[in-house]
Amino acid sequence: MNQRPIGVFDSGLGGLTAVRRLRELMPSENIIYFGDTARVPYGNRARETLLKYARQDLRFLRSFDLKAVVVACGTVSTNCLEALQAESDIPIVGVVEPAVRRAAALSRNRRVGLAATRASVSSGAYERAFHRQDPALAVHSLPCPLFVPLVEEGRCRPGDVVIETVAAEYLAPLREAGVDTLVLGCTHYPLLTDVIGAVMGPGVSLVDVGAEAARACRDLLAAADGLAERASGSACFYTSDRVVDFRRLAALFLGEEGPVEVRQTDITQY
Ligand code: DGL
Numbered sequence: 001m002n003q004r005p006i007g008v009f010d011s012g013l014g015g016l017t018a019v020r021r022l023r024e025l026m027p028s029e030n031i032i033y034f035g036d037t038a039r040v041p042y043g044n045r046a047r048e049t050l051l052k053y054a055r056q057d058l059r060f061l062r063s064f065d066l067k068a069v070v071v072a073c074g075t076v077s078t079n080c081l082e083a084l085q086a087e088s089d090i091p092i093v094g095v096v097e098p099a100v101r102r103a104a105a106l107s108r109n110r111r112v113g114l115a116a117t118r119a120s121v122s123s124g125a126y127e128r129a130f131h132r133q134d135p136a137l138a139v140h141s142l143p144c145p146l147f148v149p150l151v152e153e154g155r156c157r158p159g160d161v162v163i164e165t166v167a168a169e170y171l172a173p174l175r176e177a178g179v180d181t182l183v184l185g186c187t188h189y190p191l192l193t194d195v196i197g198a199v200m201g202p203g204v205s206l207v208d209v210g211a212e213a214a215r216a217c218r219d220l221l222a223a224a225d226g227l228a229e230r231a232s233g234s235a236c237f238y239t240s241d242r243v244v245d246f247r248r249l250a251a252l253f254l255g256e257e258g259p260v261e262v263r264q265t266d267i268t269q270y
Helices: 016-025 047-061 074-086 096-106 118-123 125-133 147-152 161-177 189-200 209-223 243-254
Strands: 006-010 031-035 068-071 111-116 138-143 181-184 205-208 235-239 262-264
Touching (some): 006 016, 006 047, 016 243, 031 047, 047 068, 047 074, 047 118, 068 074, 068 209, 074 096, 074 118, 096 181, 096 209, 111 118, 111 125, 147 161, 161 189, 189 205, 243 262
Parallel strands (some): 111 181, 181 205, 235 262
16 A cells, blocks of 8 residues: 555646546545646657656656656657656656557557657657557557647537647548547547547547556556555646636546646746
């Protein structure tokens, strides 16, 4: 048993989709979340910038006595995970490996798609992980740079002509490639499940990377006898920008009432 909290971070609110799954899977855990809303989006940035931001995010979270960290950001997971893990004395769970395992298990026609940020796609991390999993898998990757800003604006619902138009144009090559499984390689994208599902059609399975990372975290803690035991865990939220903006959209991402506790922190101090 381990009662210490789990830390979770992302560039913005997207990582809350992973928090939602963590809370469903492990309701006894305490969670501390940091969303770097002052510097979102991360998805178009250089690796050196991402590493600098990710180290600061992690240093802030490590000001709490954590037992593990979930990097609930596809962009940081694809570009910085190994560096962060090498520098850390607690487990750091990323989204890539768990999502790839799930997608490889789901695909019947061995054609899988990846929709992600530009930095995630150009890192090649998903392709390498798929190749390790099964060299026969054909992987079709697409950067979707407008998805994150639109989701952060709350423009993610079916019927919103802007997001529907962008999704139809971005995803057309994946439809043409005939993928039967699509990794939503960014933790913002589960908010677009209905919009993306409508474009891809009912025969295509969508993989939520935050949900897979949450499962991987649960399995890792369970294997190490590191799960918490208490009636009900808590969640505490930190943002690097305005609290009011974070609160406004948090309920949408968490799929429940807004977080009770949101605080601002100056991330540049870490
Ligand atoms: N949720 C982040 C990810 O998973 C978004 C990246 C961004 O801020 O562009 O990649």
